[in-house]
Amino acid sequence: MSQTKYIFVTGGVTSSLGKGIIAASLAKLLQARGYRTTIQKLDPYINVDPGTLNPYEHGECYVTDDGAETDLDLGHYERFLNVRTSQANNVTTGRIYQSVIEKERKGEFLGKTVQVVPHITNEIKERIQILGNSGDYDIVITEIGGTVGDIESLPYIEAVRQLLWELGENNGIVIHLTLVPFLSAAGELKTKPTQHSVKTLMESGIKADILVCRTEHEISEDIKRKLALFCNVRQEAVIQSIDASTIYDVPIMMQEEGLDTVALEKLALPNENEPNLDSWKQFLNRHKNPKNKVTIGLIGKYVELQDSYKSILESFIHAGAVNEVKVDVRSIHSEHISASDIDKKMMGLDGILVAPGFGERGIEGKIMAVRYARENDIPFLGICLGMQMAVIEFARTVLGLENANSTEMEANTEDPVINLMEEQKQITNMGGTMRLGAWDCQLQEGSLVHEVYGKTEISERHRHRFEFNNAYKSRLEEAGLKATGFNPKTGLVEVIEIPSHPWFIGVQYHPEYKSTVADPHPLFVGFVKAVLAQKQQQTNASLA
Numbered sequence: 001m002s003q004t005k006y007i008f009v010t011g012g013v014t015s016s017l018g019k020g021i022i023a024a025s026l027a028k029l030l031q032a033r034g035y036r037t038t039i040q041k042l043d044p045y046i047n048v049d050p051g052t053l054n055p056y057e058h059g060e061c062y063v064t065d066d067g068a069e070t071d072l073d074l075g076h077y078e079r080f081l082n083v084r085t086s087q088a089n090n091v092t093t094g095r096i097y098q099s100v101i102e103k104e105r106k107g108e109f110l111g112k113t114v115q116v117v118p119h120i121t122n123e124i125k126e127r128i129q130i131l132g133n134s135g136d137y138d139i140v141i142t143e144i145g146g147t148v149g150d151i152e153s154l155p156y157i158e159a160v161r162q163l164l165w166e167l168g169e170n171n172g173i174v175i176h177l178t179l180v181p182f183l184s185a186a187g188e189l190k191t192k193p194t195q196h197s198v199k200t201l202m203e204s205g206i207k208a209d210i211l212v213c214r215t216e217h218e219i220s221e222d223i224k225r226k227l228a229l230f231c232n233v234r235q236e237a238v239i240q241s242i243d244a245s246t247i248y249d250v251p252i253m254m255q256e257e258g259l260d261t262v263a264l265e266k267l268a269l270p271n272e273n274e275p276n277l278d279s280w281k282q283f284l285n286r287h288k289n290p291k292n293k294v295t296i297g298l299i300g301k302y303v304e305l306q307d308s309y310k311s312i313l314e315s316f317i318h319a320g321a322v323n324e325v326k327v328d329v330r331s332i333h334s335e336h337i338s339a340s341d342i343d344k345k346m347m348g349l350d351g352i353l354v355a356p357g358f359g360e361r362g363i364e365g366k367i368m369a370v371r372y373a374r375e376n377d378i379p380f381l382g383i384c385l386g387m388q389m390a391v392i393e394f395a396r397t398v399l400g401l402e403n404a405n406s407t408e409m410e411a412n413t414e415d416p417v418i419n420l421m422e423e424q425k426q427i428t429n430m431g432g433t434m435r436l437g438a439w440d441c442q443l444q445e446g447s448l449v450h451e452v453y454g455k456t457e458i459s460e461r462h463r464h465r466f467e468f469n470n471a472y473k474s475r476l477e478e479a480g481l482k483a484t485g486f487n488p489k490t491g492l493v494e495v496i497e498i499p500s501h502p503w504f505i506g507v508q509y510h511p512e513y514k515s516t517v518a519d520p521h522p523l524f525v526g527f528v529k530a531v532l533a534q535k536q537q538q539t540n541a542s543l544a
């Protein structure tokens with residue numbers, strides 16, 4: 001296929017309708033029909049990337065292999081498609097302006113006045129087409145963040161309008177995701193907000209080809225006809241997207257509604273072959289019919305917002321399905337853990353995960369949770385900051401270095417068991433300067449982590465500034481905390497474990513970014529397996 005086809009996804013009425021999930025679901029269906037598909041997200045905020053954003057703002061910051069700090073929707077794309085994304089898959093207004101301004105400083109605009117139209121819109125169009133022009137994809141789905149009508153989105157909408165015109169008939173289409181609210185007092189679904197939002201889109205010169213309608217109640221054919229008539233789309237192009245019990249149902253629901261069929265028709269692409277979703281359905285089946293249940297504590301400080309630990313929660317869903325077990329993740333705020341109530345807080349947990357994070361707030365609670373897991377033989381996984389806390393806890397309790405700490409928390413600590421990486425020492429800018437993206441790691445032969453991965457050469461994604469201080473390695477190892485994974489080039493410690501404990505692993509990297517439906521992450525699979533095994537052993541012991 002020569003011409004790459006483009007699908008633009010816009011949002012209307014409100015935010016949080018789940019554009020990312022709809023885009024990922026459609027991409028999944030197209031991929032399952034054999035089309036090479038990728039997804040891109042355009043974010044209208046002025047931050048260059050979400051790396052400097054507090055998780056409370058937009059949820060988790062997702063990291064790609066090439067070290068891009070991106071919107072969490074890219075995580076959904078990878079989890080659904082099992083195809084790696086990169087910096088090109090996430091563009092922000094900040095990045096667009098930064099690049100236009102850099103070009104202006106270099107004199108690339110030949111004395112012209114630099115303006116939103118055409119310079120910003122041209123830059124947007126280029127960024128959209130980078131993926132299409134790579135030759136790697138038949139179809140590129142571009143999700144425009146924000147809601148139609150927002151001031152921030154205007155340049156994006158204008159760029160899409162121009163691009164649709166340039167691409168020509170059947171090479172680009174627009175899917176508008178909208179809300180059809182139910183008014184309980186009237187007992188009715190209301191179409192007016194959708195009509196208005198389609199009209200707003202029209203005012204910018206864009207006609208929606210397909211409407212995906214988020215709803216809490218079934219949309220009747222009558223309402224579909226009404227929406228079609230007033231929004232100028234064909235009736236079969238009005239797609240219902242009713243609330244789902246899991247996001248992984250959405251591709252199946254979209255297939256039943258014919259979203260992929262209509263999209264392919266509008267793109268003039270063959271749509272006779274049904275998508276092959278066998279393995280997807282197998283996963284769903286295992287996910288929905290667990291044979292057992294385990295409870296895992298997620299100890300973090302951004303727990304009020306589910307999206308803060310999105311990839312971790314999804315990784316547990318993948319790992320749960322492999323083990324045919326429901327993983328009930330209990331979020332525990334690390335700031336609310338104290339020495340007097342730790343037993344109560346940890347009661348009923350079959351496994352403990354200490355989450356990634358930044359800064360001092362809540363770390364003592366994390367350290368207490370590590371200690372609880374270590375002393376009570378509860379399977380433990382520490383991720384990034386969680387691994388660092390495990391090292392600090394061990395140094396304090398087992399080595400007796402009472403003041404052991406990370407220099408992130410206490411710059412002049414007596415025992416800096418975690419300290420700033422050498423290459424980080426001169427860095428003053430906050431944005432995009434951490435150790436980011438995929439790095440090789442060598443696992444020690446015969447270690448638990450080697451067994452979990454089933455190989456010794458791995459590559460995992462990073463996002464941190466601090467590291468295990470090798471000056472303390474031999475003392476920690478003698479006392480029983482082993483370093484079992486290393487960066488082969490720098491010797492940085494990437495994995496620690498405690499062999500005398502049933503299952504205790506801390507990793508400096510983020511395994512959660514790489515878990516997908518098709519390829520669940522071995523660390524999560526191994527962790528859940530260990531948690532389940534230990535729970536069953538305990539149940540058997542108490543019955544005996």
Ligand code: GLN
Nearest residue numbers: 356357384385464465466
């Ligand atoms: N704050 C720690 C560091 O920068 C851990 C980062 C994280 O958990 N992602 O090293």
